Amino acid sequence: MPSRSKRRVSKKILEHELVPKHEVLSFEEAVEVLRKLGVPPSRLPAISVNDPVVQLIGAKPGDIIKITRKSPTAGEAVYYRIVVAF
Amino acid sequence: MSVESYILSKIKFGVLPPHEISRMARVTVTRAELYESDGTPVMGGPRDPHFGAIEPGEVCPVCGNRRDACPGHFGKIDLARPVLLPYYSDHVNAVLQATCRSCSRILLPEEQANRMRRILKTLKEKWPRLAQSFIKEVRKQAAQNSVCPHCGARQYKIRYIRPVIFYEERPEGEVRLTPIEIRDRLEKVRNEDVELLGLDPEYSRPEWMVATVLPVPPLAIRPPITLETGLKSEDDLTHALVEIIRQNERLKHYLRTSAPETMVEDAWIALQHMIAAYIDNELPNVYVLQHRGGRPLKTLAQRLKGKEGRLRGNLSGKRVNYSARTVISPDSEISINEVGVPKEIAMILTYPMRVTLENIEEARKLVLNGPYKWPGATYVIKARTGTKIDLRYHKNHKQLAESLEPGDIVERHLVDGDIVLFNRQPSLHRMSILGHRVRVMPGKTFRLNPLVCPPYNADFDGDEMNLHVPRSEEAAAEAEEILLVERNIKTPRYGGPIIGGRQDYISGAYLMTVKTRLFTKEEVLELLAKAGYKGEIPEPAILYPKEYWTGKQIVSLFLPEDFNYEGRAKINAGPLACDSYDCFNDSYIAIRDGKLLMGVFDKNAIGAEQPNNVLHIIALEYGDDKAREILDSIYKSYIRMLELRGLTLSLSDVDIPVEARREIDKLVEEAKKEIMEMIELYKQGKLEPIPGRTPEDSLEIKIINRLQELFRKAAEVAVNYMDPFNDVFIMARTGARGSETNIAQMVAMLGQQVVRGKRIHRGYRNRTLPHFKWGDLAPEAKGFVRGNFRYGLRPVEVFFHAAAGREGLVDTAVKTSQSGYMQRRLMHALSDALVMHDGTVRDAYGNLIQLRYGEDGVDPMKTYHGDPVDIDRLIEKYSRVK
Numbered sequence: 001m002p003s004r005s006k007r008r009v010s011k012k013i014l015e016h017e018l019v020p021k022h023e024v025l026s027f028e029e030a031v032e033v034l035r036k037l038g039v040p041p042s043r044l045p046a047i048s049v050n051d052p053v054v055q056l057i058g059a060k061p062g063d064i065i066k067i068t069r070k071s072p073t074a075g076e077a078v079y080y081r082i083v084v085a086f
Numbered sequence: 087m088s089v090e091s092y093i094l095s096k097i098k099f100g101v102l103p104p105h106e107i108s109r110m111a112r113v114t115v116t117r118a119e120l121y122e123s124d125g126t127p128v129m130g131g132p133r134d135p136h137f138g139a140i141e142p143g144e145v146c147p148v149c150g151n152r153r154d155a156c157p158g159h160f161g162k163i164d165l166a167r168p169v170l171l172p173y174y175s176d177h178v179n180a181v182l183q184a185t186c187r188s189c190s191r192i193l194l195p196e197e198q199a200n201r202m203r204r205i206l207k208t209l210k211e212k213w214p215r216l217a218q219s220f221i222k223e224v225r226k227q228a229a230q231n232s233v234c235p236h237c238g239a240r241q242y243k244i245r246y247i248r249p250v251i252f253y254e255e256r257p258e259g260e261v262r263l264t265p266i267e268i269r270d271r272l273e274k275v276r277n278e279d280v281e282l283l284g285l286d287p288e289y290s291r292p293e294w295m296v297a298t299v300l301p302v303p304p305l306a307i308r309p310p311i312t313l314e315t316g317l318k319s320e321d322d323l324t325h326a327l328v329e330i331i332r333q334n335e336r337l338k339h340y341l342r343t344s345a346p347e348t349m350v351e352d353a354w355i356a357l358q359h360m361i362a363a364y365i366d367n368e369l370p371n372v373y374v375l376q377h378r379g380g381r382p383l384k385t386l387a388q389r390l391k392g393k394e395g396r397l398r399g400n401l402s403g404k405r406v407n408y409s410a411r412t413v414i415s416p417d418s419e420i421s422i423n424e425v426g427v428p429k430e431i432a433m434i435l436t437y438p439m440r441v442t443l444e445n446i447e448e449a450r451k452l453v454l455n456g457p458y459k460w461p462g463a464t465y466v467i468k469a470r471t472g473t474k475i476d477l478r479y480h481k482n483h484k485q486l487a488e489s490l491e492p493g494d495i496v497e498r499h500l501v502d503g504d505i506v507l508f509n510r511q512p513s514l515h516r517m518s519i520l521g522h523r524v525r526v527m528p529g530k531t532f533r534l535n536p537l538v539c540p541p542y543n544a545d546f547d548g549d550e551m552n553l554h555v556p557r558s559e560e561a562a563a564e565a566e567e568i569l570l571v572e573r574n575i576k577t578p579r580y581g582g583p584i585i586g587g588r589q590d591y592i593s594g595a596y597l598m599t600v601k602t603r604l605f606t607k608e609e610v611l612e613l614l615a616k617a618g619y620k621g622e623i624p625e626p627a628i629l630y631p632k633e634y635w636t637g638k639q640i641v642s643l644f645l646p647e648d649f650n651y652e653g654r655a656k657i658n659a660g661p662l663a664c665d666s667y668d669c670f671n672d673s674y675i676a677i678r679d680g681k682l683l684m685g686v687f688d689k690n691a692i693g694a695e696q697p698n699n700v701l702h703i704i705a706l707e708y709g710d711d712k713a714r715e716i717l718d719s720i721y722k723s724y725i726r727m728l729e730l731r732g733l734t735l736s737l738s739d740v741d742i743p744v745e746a747r748r749e750i751d752k753l754v755e756e757a758k759k760e761i762m763e764m765i766e767l768y769k770q771g772k773l774e775p776i777p778g779r780t781p782e783d784s785l786e787i788k789i790i791n792r793l794q795e796l797f798r799k800a801a802e803v804a805v806n807y808m809d810p811f812n813d814v815f816i817m818a819r820t821g822a823r824g825s826e827t828n829i830a831q832m833v834a835m836l837g838q839q840v841v842r843g844k845r846i847h848r849g850y851r852n853r854t855l856p857h858f859k860w861g862d863l864a865p866e867a868k869g870f871v872r873g874n875f876r877y878g879l880r881p882v883e884v885f886f887h888a889a890a891g892r893e894g895l896v897d898t899a900v901k902t903s904q905s906g907y908m909q910r911r912l913m914h915a916l917s918d919a920l921v922m923h924d925g926t927v928r929d930a931y932g933n934l935i936q937l938r939y940g941e942d943g944v945d946p947m948k949t950y951h952g953d954p955v956d957i958d959r960l961i962e963k964y965s966r967v968k
Contacts, residue, residue, distance in 0.1 A: 037926070037937070038924070039932070042211075042212035042213055043928075043931075043933050043934055044933075044934055045933070045934060046213060046216065071941040071942070073940050073941050073942040073944065074938070074941040074942035077937075077938070077941035077942075078937060080934075084213060084216055085205065
């Protein structure tokens with residue numbers, strides 16, 4: 001339901017050091033992640049399809065995105081988010 | 087009577103529909119008068135007896151109960167014309183904007199609306215939060231359509247003025263929409279459209295938000311109070327209702343008599359405003375209902391709102407029993423786990439002790455002692471009959487004591503060893519409430535071991551603290567296992583100890599462990615006795631001509647036998663700095679196998695809030711219990727040490743020789759000369775500006791820097807001339823109290839006074855005080871204070887110092903209120919985040935917040951200042967050759 005006019009987002013933002021790595025999980029991977037966490041997809045933190053990075057990597061509502069961030073405590077921290085239509 | 091119990095599964099909020107209001111009403115109010123001339127309530131008035139019995143002895147005409155059993159009954163006012171209600175009107179506005187003005191269908195093409203309905207359905211199931219923002223989007227999109235896709239009618243812009251006024255911008259001009267028209271439109275909106283606009287048609291049809299009938303609450307909600315004079319004083323709500331009824335009757339009268347349209351209109355608007363004020367008397371654009379005296383009435387919203395409102399004042403915050411409050415005073419002799427409780431208080435606070443075969447004799451003694459002799463009891467609850475016997479009024483305590491049997495409950499006085507909760511406001515972190523063991527004492531104050539001051543941020547200048555008694559075995563056990571002081575030595579905020587020495591403990595520890603101090607046998611015994619040491623005295627460090635022990639030997643007796651530690655002492659700074667054991671200053675702590683081999687104990691060894699100090703490592707590696715043992719023993723001899731030696735301050739401690747003062751004079755002169763040269767340069771326009779700054783700013787910055795340098799140098803001179811065993815200097819160096827800056831202010835000079843990071847510049851026109859010339863840029867004209875506390879300040883200097891001092895006071899006042907509010911909001915936002923058993927952090931709904939707590943799953947309480955392992959310590963530990 002993205003009614004808003006599609007914004008042009010430069011590919012360059014993916015290279016910015018403050019933008020962490022986003023990957024779309026395949027269906028199998030997504031199922032595995034949800035099984036491991038023991039949650040329905042709706043319990044994951046949401047991310048909007050209108051998010052610039054989500055648009056760039058071409059994720060669709062319902063996809064699960066794996067975000068690998070730098071962390072001051074753990075070095076690297078993995079987060080999963082579900083793409084929502086809104 | 088059987089009692090059925092249910093568990094609430096959900097709560098649904100909706101709009102009370104008019105037919106429901108009429109159905110539950112027991113009176114229709116049509117008269118504004120309260121009492122007839124004979125003093126009886128007016129039937130059909132706001133004091134009608136059908137609102138429920140509230141007078142003693144009165145029988146309710148509706149339910150037949152007296153006032154203790156009558157629940158109170160609602161009435162109603164049939165409004166002459168429908169009226170818009172505040173707050174609801176925001177929703178009315180949304181519906182009006184999104185629906186057609188002629189056919190009342192949602193302003194979206196059918197297919198689009200259907201698609202949105204489907205999306206909304208899934209969103210409501212899975213992401214209720216997102217459903218809210220989706221509804222907003224639906225409303226926005228529908229409002230954008232200027233032609234109805236269903237009937238083709240042209241739509242006009244609707245202007246909404248909070249709280250209750252609507253205008254429609256028609257081609258012929260702006261027209262006010264009356265509540266009647268609005269209600270007509272809302273009535274026609276279909277249920278499926280209502281749903282799409284975010285309302286539940288079953289529980290909140292939009293037209294219900296336009297009132298045609300107003301509920302009148304029962305008298306129990308607005309009780310009249312009888313004054314001593316016998317006069318009745320009515321509740322604010324009743325006053326507000328009287329106004330509404332009067333206005334409603336006036337409007338009815340106008341309609342009946344076909345009064346001119348403008349009069350009807352005005353009366354209608356007035357009624358609307360009164361009803362709005364009855365709901366919330368602080369609305370903008372609505373007139374305020376007032377008492378005769380001019381005081382605004384407290385209407386419905388005012389009862390709920392704010393700190394003393396129903397929610398924050400009565401529901402979130404309640405008053406508690408079994409608690410006590412009094413002044414605190416220090417007692418370094420009791421354990422850190424204890425709190426001294428005055429006998430008077432111990433005889434009021436009670437614990438319900440269940441009588442068992444094991445304690446029945448003890449219980450009997452307590453009952454025999456009665457309520458006025460400690461340790462006694464105040465009540466007995468007999469298990470057999472369930473009756474509560476008040477010992478104050480019971481004649482035969484002896485007989486009662488004999489009749490005790492297992493299962494009875496004795497409300498006994500607090501006794502030594504009971505666990506209680508102790509608290510000091512503001513409760514900023516979880517260590518603001520800790521569990522203590524009671525120690526009943528004479529006197530009227532709570533006694534607290536000064537080592538436990540840091541978590542409470544308490545001192546003894548008149549602070550008061552609260553004490554609460556857990557009233558069940560479970561509560562007491564929880565307090566003991568989780569909240570007990572010794573289990574909170576380490577703070578979960580950062581890896582470090584929050585309980586530990588401050589002030590005198592630190593000076594004392596330093597004076598004890600400093601290498602110039604030797605102790606005779608008598609002194610050693612005295613110190614060890616204070617610490618409660620029961621063991622062998624070690625071999626003296628010096629055997630001949632007299633036996634002497636070092637303080638380090640005494641301290642070592644209390645360290646764990648296999649304890650190793652290495653680190654810098656607090657005094658390890660400036661000329662005493664060194665970073666390995668190759669240290670002649672005694673400022674590097676080395677502990678091997680539980681023996682303090684070198685270095686002094688100061689803030690960095692025994693202090694509170696010093697991560698990775700000796701105390702912290704012991705608490706971490708040897709357990710809280712061991713740390714408590716140390717805090718309860720050797721720390722007492724630190725204090726005794728001070729009592730033996732004395733620690734005080736005299737004028738001579740803050741004085742330096744004449745040569746030193748001359749030296750400082752010279753420094754001042756140099757600095758002044760340089761600054762005057764800078765000013766001269768600036769006046770000639772030749773001053774080299776700092777890049778990006780104006781010449782004025784550059785001069786200011788340069789002067790401030792130069793003056794700061796001057797202060798630094800002067801402080802250095804002063805400190806260099808100080809006797810290292812000067813008591814003030816000891817306190818500053820060991821971290822007990824004060825700093826070298828403070829000493830320099832006493833001994834050398836106060837230095838430049840600043841307000842808002844700048845030299846003081848405000849006051850008179852172009853000058854700070856009339857003592858100076860206009861535009862004088864010299865140091866002493868702009869807040870430079872040459873004087874010191876030892877030799878005194880000039881009047882002008884006092885003024886500058888006061889100005890800078892005031893800024894500090896204002897800053898603390900502002901900072902505490904702002905950070906307090908920020909904290910409150912953060913707490914509420916985070917309060918239901920919880921670390922689950924799988925290590926994830928989730929909220930109350932089960933939404934994932936973090937996959938691992940803190941991303942690494944580490945509990946900061948169990949770390950070395952944030953590091954889960956101290957690798958250096960581990961290497962050291964395992965590479966040592968035995």
